[in-house]
Amino acid sequence: MKTKLSVFSAAILGATLMMTPAISTAAIPQAVDNKPMPSLAPMLETVTPAVVSVAVSGTQVSKQQIPDAFRYFFGPNMPQEQVQKRPFKGLGSGVIIDADKGYIVTNNHVIDGADNILIGLSDGREIEAKLIGTDPESDIALLQIKAKKLTAVFFSDSDKLRVGDFAVAIGNPFGLGQTVTSGIVSALGRSGLGIEMLENFIQTDAAINSGNSGGALVNLNGNLIGINTAIVAPGDGNVGIGFAIPSNMVKSLVEQIIEHGEVRRGVLGVAGQDLTNDLAKAFGLKTQHGGFVNEVMPDSAAAKAGIKVGDIIVSVNGKKIKSFQELRAKIATLGAGAKVTLGLIRNEKNLTVTATLGESVQSxxxxxxxxxxxxxxxxxxxxxxxxxxxxxxxxxxxxxxxxxxxxxxxxxxxxxxxxxxxxxxxxxxxxxxxxxxxxxxxxxxxxxxx
Missing domain, CATH: 2.30.42.10 (PDZ domain)
Structure with missing residues (x-):
């Protein structure tokens, strides 16, 4: 019965196709008012060679405690724990940021624990990569390859992004090969998601799926505005909510890794919380965005800059912040010794202070x-x-x-x-x-x- 139904369906489909008139390509407009139809193709032709695939392999080592009962029966020479080794493979994406030196940015979770890292270029070349350094808290890793004729992407100023700006995501989802999706910037300064230790994400509805991690989020000029890092969806599928690490954050971290071999995280020396509606009302404030300072550490950068308990920090280097989490991420991204200008509200008055960041004791x-x-x-x-x-x-x-x-x-x-x-x-x-x-x-x- 299945065979007959299939044949019957095929016959109907064939008849339908025969009755459908052929569409002439001449009927599709190639230009309007003598101007070519808009297309992202010219921009993508220059940018996509800078986005690579990142294939990793390694061995996961796990240790399991052996119950005392087993050790009692098998004697004192039995080890206290059992070591298990399991080989693993993974696939992600990366972005070439320096063609001359072969530097590639990707996510730390893409290469974490890998023994071998293989870069696949858009022209078909496969080159083994060297790990230069990582920052697990922000989920950034820097790789390097030795190759000629590379294409690099240029950094854009992510602080100038606005909600509604067009965004294009480029990566290697599901191992299918290089894929391009488009959308807009849906939100800025996303934090408190529990995805990373330091969160200041760009949210976009450009489709980001498994394997896109480490790929590029670019603007319509083809300049890098972020590194794709995560999705929020059941089953790891795309539902129009993807997140990228802002390009300014990436650039600062990469520069520190190149210069020092590590991230020397900056510290302001304050503890606090998001400015809530209740706090705003209690302090007679119209704004509901910023970081409320609960505590200022003695001899810290904040104390030396004159920041006081009860201050509300509302901007960093002239850019408004929405939450204390965003403040934390921006400060931690800047290197130790960096000078930062902070906008404050104190007693309903606007103030500006300059602080020289200290170095994290956790560095x-x-x-x-x-x-x-x-x-x-x-x-x-x-x-x-x-x-x-x-x-x-x-x-x-x-x-x-x-x-x-x-x-x-x-x-x-x-x-x-x-x-x-x-x-x-x-x-x-x-x-x-x-x-x-x-x-x-x-x-x-x-x-x-x-």
């Missing part, structure tokens, strides 16, 4: 994760004869690796380590298993990083 902890994933959670400091572990976060990869507070890293494999700089130089380009020589008290031991 070495974040740097440790960028040097090697299994060091994440360890705070590193230069010691007299190596790199000292001053803190280890409970449950972190560093703790799982066996590191404890007070350990001193004195060698990587058989190469002696004197300070943080030499540790980074030895670990950053190594792949696979690494042996750290540790001095713990009066004894030396080796810990294996996988």
């Amino acid at each position: 070495e902890e974040m740097a440790s994760g960028s040097v090697h994933p299994m060091l994440t959670g360890a705070t590193l400091e230069n010691g007299q004869s190596g790199v000292e572990i001053t803190e280890v976060a409970a449950g972190s990869p560093a703790a799982e690796s066996g590191l404890v507070k007070g350990d001193v890293i004195i060698a990587v494999n058989r190469t002696a380590i004197k300070d943080l700089k030499s540790l980074k130089a030895q670990l950053q380009n190594r792949k696979g298993t690494v042996a750290l020589k540790i001095r713990r008290g009066k004894t030396n031991l080796y810990l294996i990083l996988r």
Whole structure:
């Protein structure tokens, strides 16, 4: 019966096609008033070569505690935990930002834990990439390839974006190959979503799907306005809500990684919350956007700039902010030592102050994760004869690796380590298993990083 129905349906379809008159291409207007029809094709022809595919592979290591009952039956020599290794592969997108040096920006979650990173160019070339540095809190990673005849995208000033501006997303969704979608900027300064530690997203309705992560969000001039990073939809499908990291944020982070090998996060030294309707009414304010300052840390950049408890911070470098989360993301993106102009409301009066940002005390902890994933959670400091572990976060990869507070890293494999700089130089380009020589008290031991 199925066969007959299929044949019958095909016959109807064939008859329908025969009765449908052919549409002449001449009937489709090629120009209006002697002007060509508008198209994104000319812009895309210059921009799409700058967007690449990022294929990664590696091994996920998981540790599972073995119950004491099993250890009782099988004897004291049975290990306390079971180590499982599972190979993985992934696919994402990236954007070439420097054609001469081969720098490529992507998301940290695209390359996180990867042993091998392969870049696919639009002309068919496949080139192995080197990881330069990452910032997990903002989900940015910087890669580098050695190749000629590359095309780079130019940065646009994302602070000048407006809701309603046209936006074009370019990436590699579902491994289909390079795909272009278009839409508008739906919202700015999105935060509090729980996607990343630092959130100041551009929201767009340009279709962003799985695999678009790390791809480009560009304006109609073909300039980069953001790096696609996330979608909010059931089943990871597109429902017109996608998010991108603003280009100004990306540019600042990348410059720090290139200069220092890490992100040296700026710190203002305030604690606070979003300006709510109730707070605005209590302070007699007409605005409902900004960051309310609950606390100012002693000797901080904020204290030195004259910021006081009860101030409402409403702008950063002349750009209005909507929330304390947005303030936090903008400040943290700027490097330590950067000068920032802040707009305040105090006692219903508008003030402007300038602060020189301090450096985050967590910078070495974040740097440790960028040097090697299994060091994440360890705070590193230069010691007299190596790199000292001053803190280890409970449950972190560093703790799982066996590191404890007070350990001193004195060698990587058989190469002696004197300070943080030499540790980074030895670990950053190594792949696979690494042996750290540790001095713990009066004894030396080796810990294996996988």
